[in-house]
Amino acid sequence: MKEKSRSPATRMIARERIEVLFGQAEQAFPDHPERSNRYVELARKIAMRQRIRIDRAFRRRYCHHCSAFLVPGRNMRVRVSRGNVVVTCQSCNKKMRYRVVRPSAGKE
Template identity: 60%
Template sequence: MPPKNAQPQAKRIARERIAVLFRQAERFYRENPAWSSRCVELARKIAMRQRIRIEREFRRRFCHQCHTYLVPGANMRVRVYRGKVIATCLACGFQTRYVLRRKHERG
């Protein structure tokens, strides 16, 4: 059994690797979209193995049904409707809805 202090370090390394994989997916998309989807698949496997959540900014960059890396305008449609952002994957048609939040103004 690993020492107790090794667990948080493994999770930190996993988060770093997930971030690197999403940066690579962004770079690879123009050349070969399949490579980008493979990066998403690997990032998900790392997150599941370490039992950590993928950060919000990364979670919104892939389809939760077909696990395709999403690029607005290329393979993803983005619409704003009644205070929600509706992101549609053009590969499988899956729709994801996010609440549109306003930034608080300081006065």
């Protein structure tokens, strides 16, 4: 079996493709939500194959359980509870919690 390429150039290409796929998912969501879910699955597969992390902005745009593309008010619920942002996917009813750290007053 052929070795997978792990050069910086292929990682850069993979990051660009992930950005493009999330952009297409955002555009396709109003008309074809299932297509946008497929774009998210493809982006995750690319990231897993190249062993790269998906950027935080993109990671918070999909459900980690069912890989659904999330749009606030349409298929996800956002609540703030005890220093956490709780995102509920309405496709699978799973909850994801993101810690919110309040910036300290001394730093600028």
